[in-house]
Amino acid sequence: QKEVEQNSGPLSVPEGAIASLNCTYSDRGSQSFFWYRQYSGKSPELIMSIYSNGDKEDGRFTAQLNKASQYVSLLIRDSQPSDSATYLCAVYASGGSYIPTFGRGTSLIVHP
Amino acid sequence: GAGVSQSPSNKVTEKGKDVELRCDPISGHTALYWYRQSLGQGLEFLIYFQGNSAPDKSGLPSDRFSAERTGGSVSTLTIQRTQQEDSAVYLCASSFQGDRAQHFGDGTRLSIL
Numbered sequence: 549q550k551e552v553e554q555n556s557g558p559l560s561v562p563e564g565a566i567a568s569l570n571c572t573y574s575d576r577g578s579q580s581f582f583w584y585r586q587y588s589g590k591s592p593e594l595i596m597s598i599y600s601n602g603d604k605e606d607g608r609f610t611a612q613l614n615k616a617s618q619y620v621s622l623l624i625r626d627s628q629p630s631d632s633a634t635y636l637c638a639v640y641a642s643g644g645s646y647i648p649t650f651g652r653g654t655s656l657i658v659h660p
Numbered sequence: 661g662a663g664v665s666q667s668p669s670n671k672v673t674e675k676g677k678d679v680e681l682r683c684d685p686i687s688g689h690t691a692l693y694w695y696r697q698s699l700g701q702g703l704e705f706l707i708y709f710q711g712n713s714a715p716d717k718s719g720l721p722s723d724r725f726s727a728e729r730t731g732g733s734v735s736t737l738t739i740q741r742t743q744q745e746d747s748a749v750y751l752c753a754s755s756f757q758g759d760r761a762q763h764f765g766d767g768t769r770l771s772i773l
Contacts, residue, residue, distance in 0.1 A: 580760050582760065582761065582762075590766070591751055591764040591765060591766050591767050592703070592751075592762075592764050593764065594761050594762065594763065597760070597761060636702070636703070638762075640760055646691060646708060646710070646716075646760065647693075647705060647708055647716055648705075648760070648762070650702050650703040650705075651702065652701065652702035653702060
């Protein structure tokens with residue numbers, strides 16, 4: 549069974565700090581990786597995707613992928629209280645699957 | 661442009677009743693997904709449509725659950741003889757063909773009394 553693991557948190561960081569959110573996955577052949585943000589009582593919204601090893605930057609967000617170690621991370625620079633939310637990792641298995649496996653999410657709290 | 665639209669936003673019904681939940685995906689999105697999210701839990705995959713066909717309905721929890729999609733657009737998730745454990749937020753998402761980035765609707769909060 550394909551698994552995607554995230555620390556449930558909460559991860560608490562001060563405003564302006566870097567928040568680091570991690571996700572590990574069991575299927576070594578996984579190809580596509582997505583991060584979603586979900587505010588309390590709201591639906592998930594796409595932050596960014598990553599497909600290749602290394603870093604991918606988009607504004608204050610950086611996704612990092614290490615397929616050898618089977619983890620993907622999301623860094624949020626200059627964290628703001630408005631970043632307080634649950635962050636979901638989604639992983640697509642090998643073989644061209646269109647069904648993602650979602651982690652249960654990490655709760656992030658950015659305090660002023 | 662309009663996002664994924666779900667209706668109703670809230671539904672309260674008595675145990676044993678049937679309910680229909682509707683999803684109108686983003687125009688041009690051929691892939692459509694239904695998920696269920698219970699309070700404090702992760703996303704539970706229910707069913708995936710590509711066009712009008714459902715190549716993967718492995719997540720439907722029982723034969724009380726069914727879904728259809730017509731015209732490659734609107735989808736309806738039907739739950740028959742609802743049970744209290746069906747209470748959850750039902751989320752719909754859509755994506756372009758070949759694109760795995762999903763766009764979610766606001767969900768339907770279903771409460772079974």
